[in-house]
Amino acid sequence: MTQDELKTLVGQAALHYVQPDSIIGVGTGSTVDKFIDALAASGIAIAGAVSSSLRSTERMKALGILVLEASEVESLGVYIDGADEIDHAGHMIKGGGAALTREKIVADLADSFVCIADESKLVEALGKFPVPVEVIPMAAAQVARRFAAMGGVATLRPGCVTDNSCHILDVTGLQIAEPLAFETEVNQWPGVVTVGVFARHRASVCLLGTAAGVKTLSF
Ligand code: 5RP
Numbered sequence: 001m002t003q004d005e006l007k008t009l010v011g012q013a014a015l016h017y018v019q020p021d022s023i024i025g026v027g028t029g030s031t032v033d034k035f036i037d038a039l040a041a042s043g044i045a046i047a048g049a050v051s052s053s054l055r056s057t058e059r060m061k062a063l064g065i066l067v068l069e070a071s072e073v074e075s076l077g078v079y080i081d082g083a084d085e086i087d088h089a090g091h092m093i094k095g096g097g098a099a100l101t102r103e104k105i106v107a108d109l110a111d112s113f114v115c116i117a118d119e120s121k122l123v124e125a126l127g128k129f130p131v132p133v134e135v136i137p138m139a140a141a142q143v144a145r146r147f148a149a150m151g152g153v154a155t156l157r158p159g160c161v162t163d164n165s166c167h168i169l170d171v172t173g174l175q176i177a178e179p180l181a182f183e184t185e186v187n188q189w190p191g192v193v194t195v196g197v198f199a200r201h202r203a204s205v206c207l208l209g210t211a212a213g214v215k216t217l218s219f
Contacts, residue, residue, distance in 0.1 A: 004030075006118035006209030011035035013207045013214040014080050017114045021047050023073055025106040026060065027081020028053040028099035031116050035080055036060055050076060052106045053099040054163050070105060079110035083117050083203070084129045084196075090115070090203035090219030091179040095132030095196030098162050104194055107201040115203035119210045126179055130170035132157075132196035137167050139191020146189055147171050166193050 001009070011034025018024055018039065026032060026049045036056065039046070040063035048066040050073055051057040057067050081103055083092040092115060094100050107113050133154070135143050144154035147169070157168040176182050179199035186195040206217040 001209075001211055003118050003120065007031040007116075008034045009214055010116040010118065010207045010209040012038045014114055014116050015039060015042050015044065017078050017080065017205075018044055018046060019077060020044055022077050023048045023050065023068060025050050025076045025079030025081075025110045026052065026056050027079065027103055027106070028056050029082040029097045031082035031118070032056060032080065033059060035116060036063065036065070040065060050106050050109065052081065052102040053097070055097070055099070070109065073109060076106070076110040078112050078114055079107045080114045080116060081107070083115050083121055083198075085123045085126050086115055086117055086121050086203060086206055087123055087126055087179070088217075090206065090217075091126060092198040092203060093126050093129050093131055093196055094198055095134070095168065096129070098132065098134075098157070098160055098168050100132055100196040101134050101162065101164055101194040104198065104201055107198070112204040113201060115206040117206060117208055119208055122206075122208060126176040126197065127174050130155075130172045131174060131176070133169045133171060133186065134162055134164070134166050134193040134196075135169055136191045136193060139189075140167055140169060143189055143191055144169060147174070150174065164193065
């Protein structure tokens with residue numbers, strides 16, 4: 001199966017976690033696009049969706065799915081999103097699509113995080129994928145220096161302006177042995193909006209697309 005087919009498979013499998021008449025949280029990316037398409041085709045009537053990006057909002061609206069503001073809900077049963085990397089404890093690197101801050105905000109509203117990913121995303125330890133960090137533009141150079149002091153190399157993502165009018169640094173060369181400690185530390189640096197390590201908001205479940213079908217990992 002191709003990677004695209006695996007994404008379609010897990011996008012469809014995620015429908016199992018959608019309760020009719022509920023409001024759900026919806027992430028961002030090519031895997032989530034498959035989920036949105038599957039949801040629209042499924043005929044499952046939901047009360048609405050809170051979106052993590054303008055990209056997902058546009059796709060859902062075009063398919064007739066009601067999109068609600070995060071401020072309109074107090075909580076969500078489930079948040080469904082992809083990942084750039086996920087480890088065996090459900091910690092993730094996210095933000096390849098530059099939507100990490102809104103993704104963390106919507107994940108924070110949800111009781112459970114269902115990660116949908118093809119098997120290439122499962123790793124023993126986080127850090128091969130460059131860690132995206134959303135920064136206030138004025139802070140980018142200083143945040144990059146802080147990463148350099150940790151042994152990382154931070155590169156400004158060319159031409160990228162986030163939905164929050166901020167910039168993205170992609171950081172390579174990091175050893176992320178303790179994802180929660182790393183996330184907590186980096187989030188404290190002035191000018192960091194969000195670091196793309198999701199440890200506090202790790203996945204509850206991962207639906208992993210494999211050649212043998214969808215494997216469910218529970219954390
Ligand atoms: C966007 C994300 C995505 O979930 C992540 O990049 C995975 O994307 P894809 O499903 O296209 O592989 O974090 O900010």
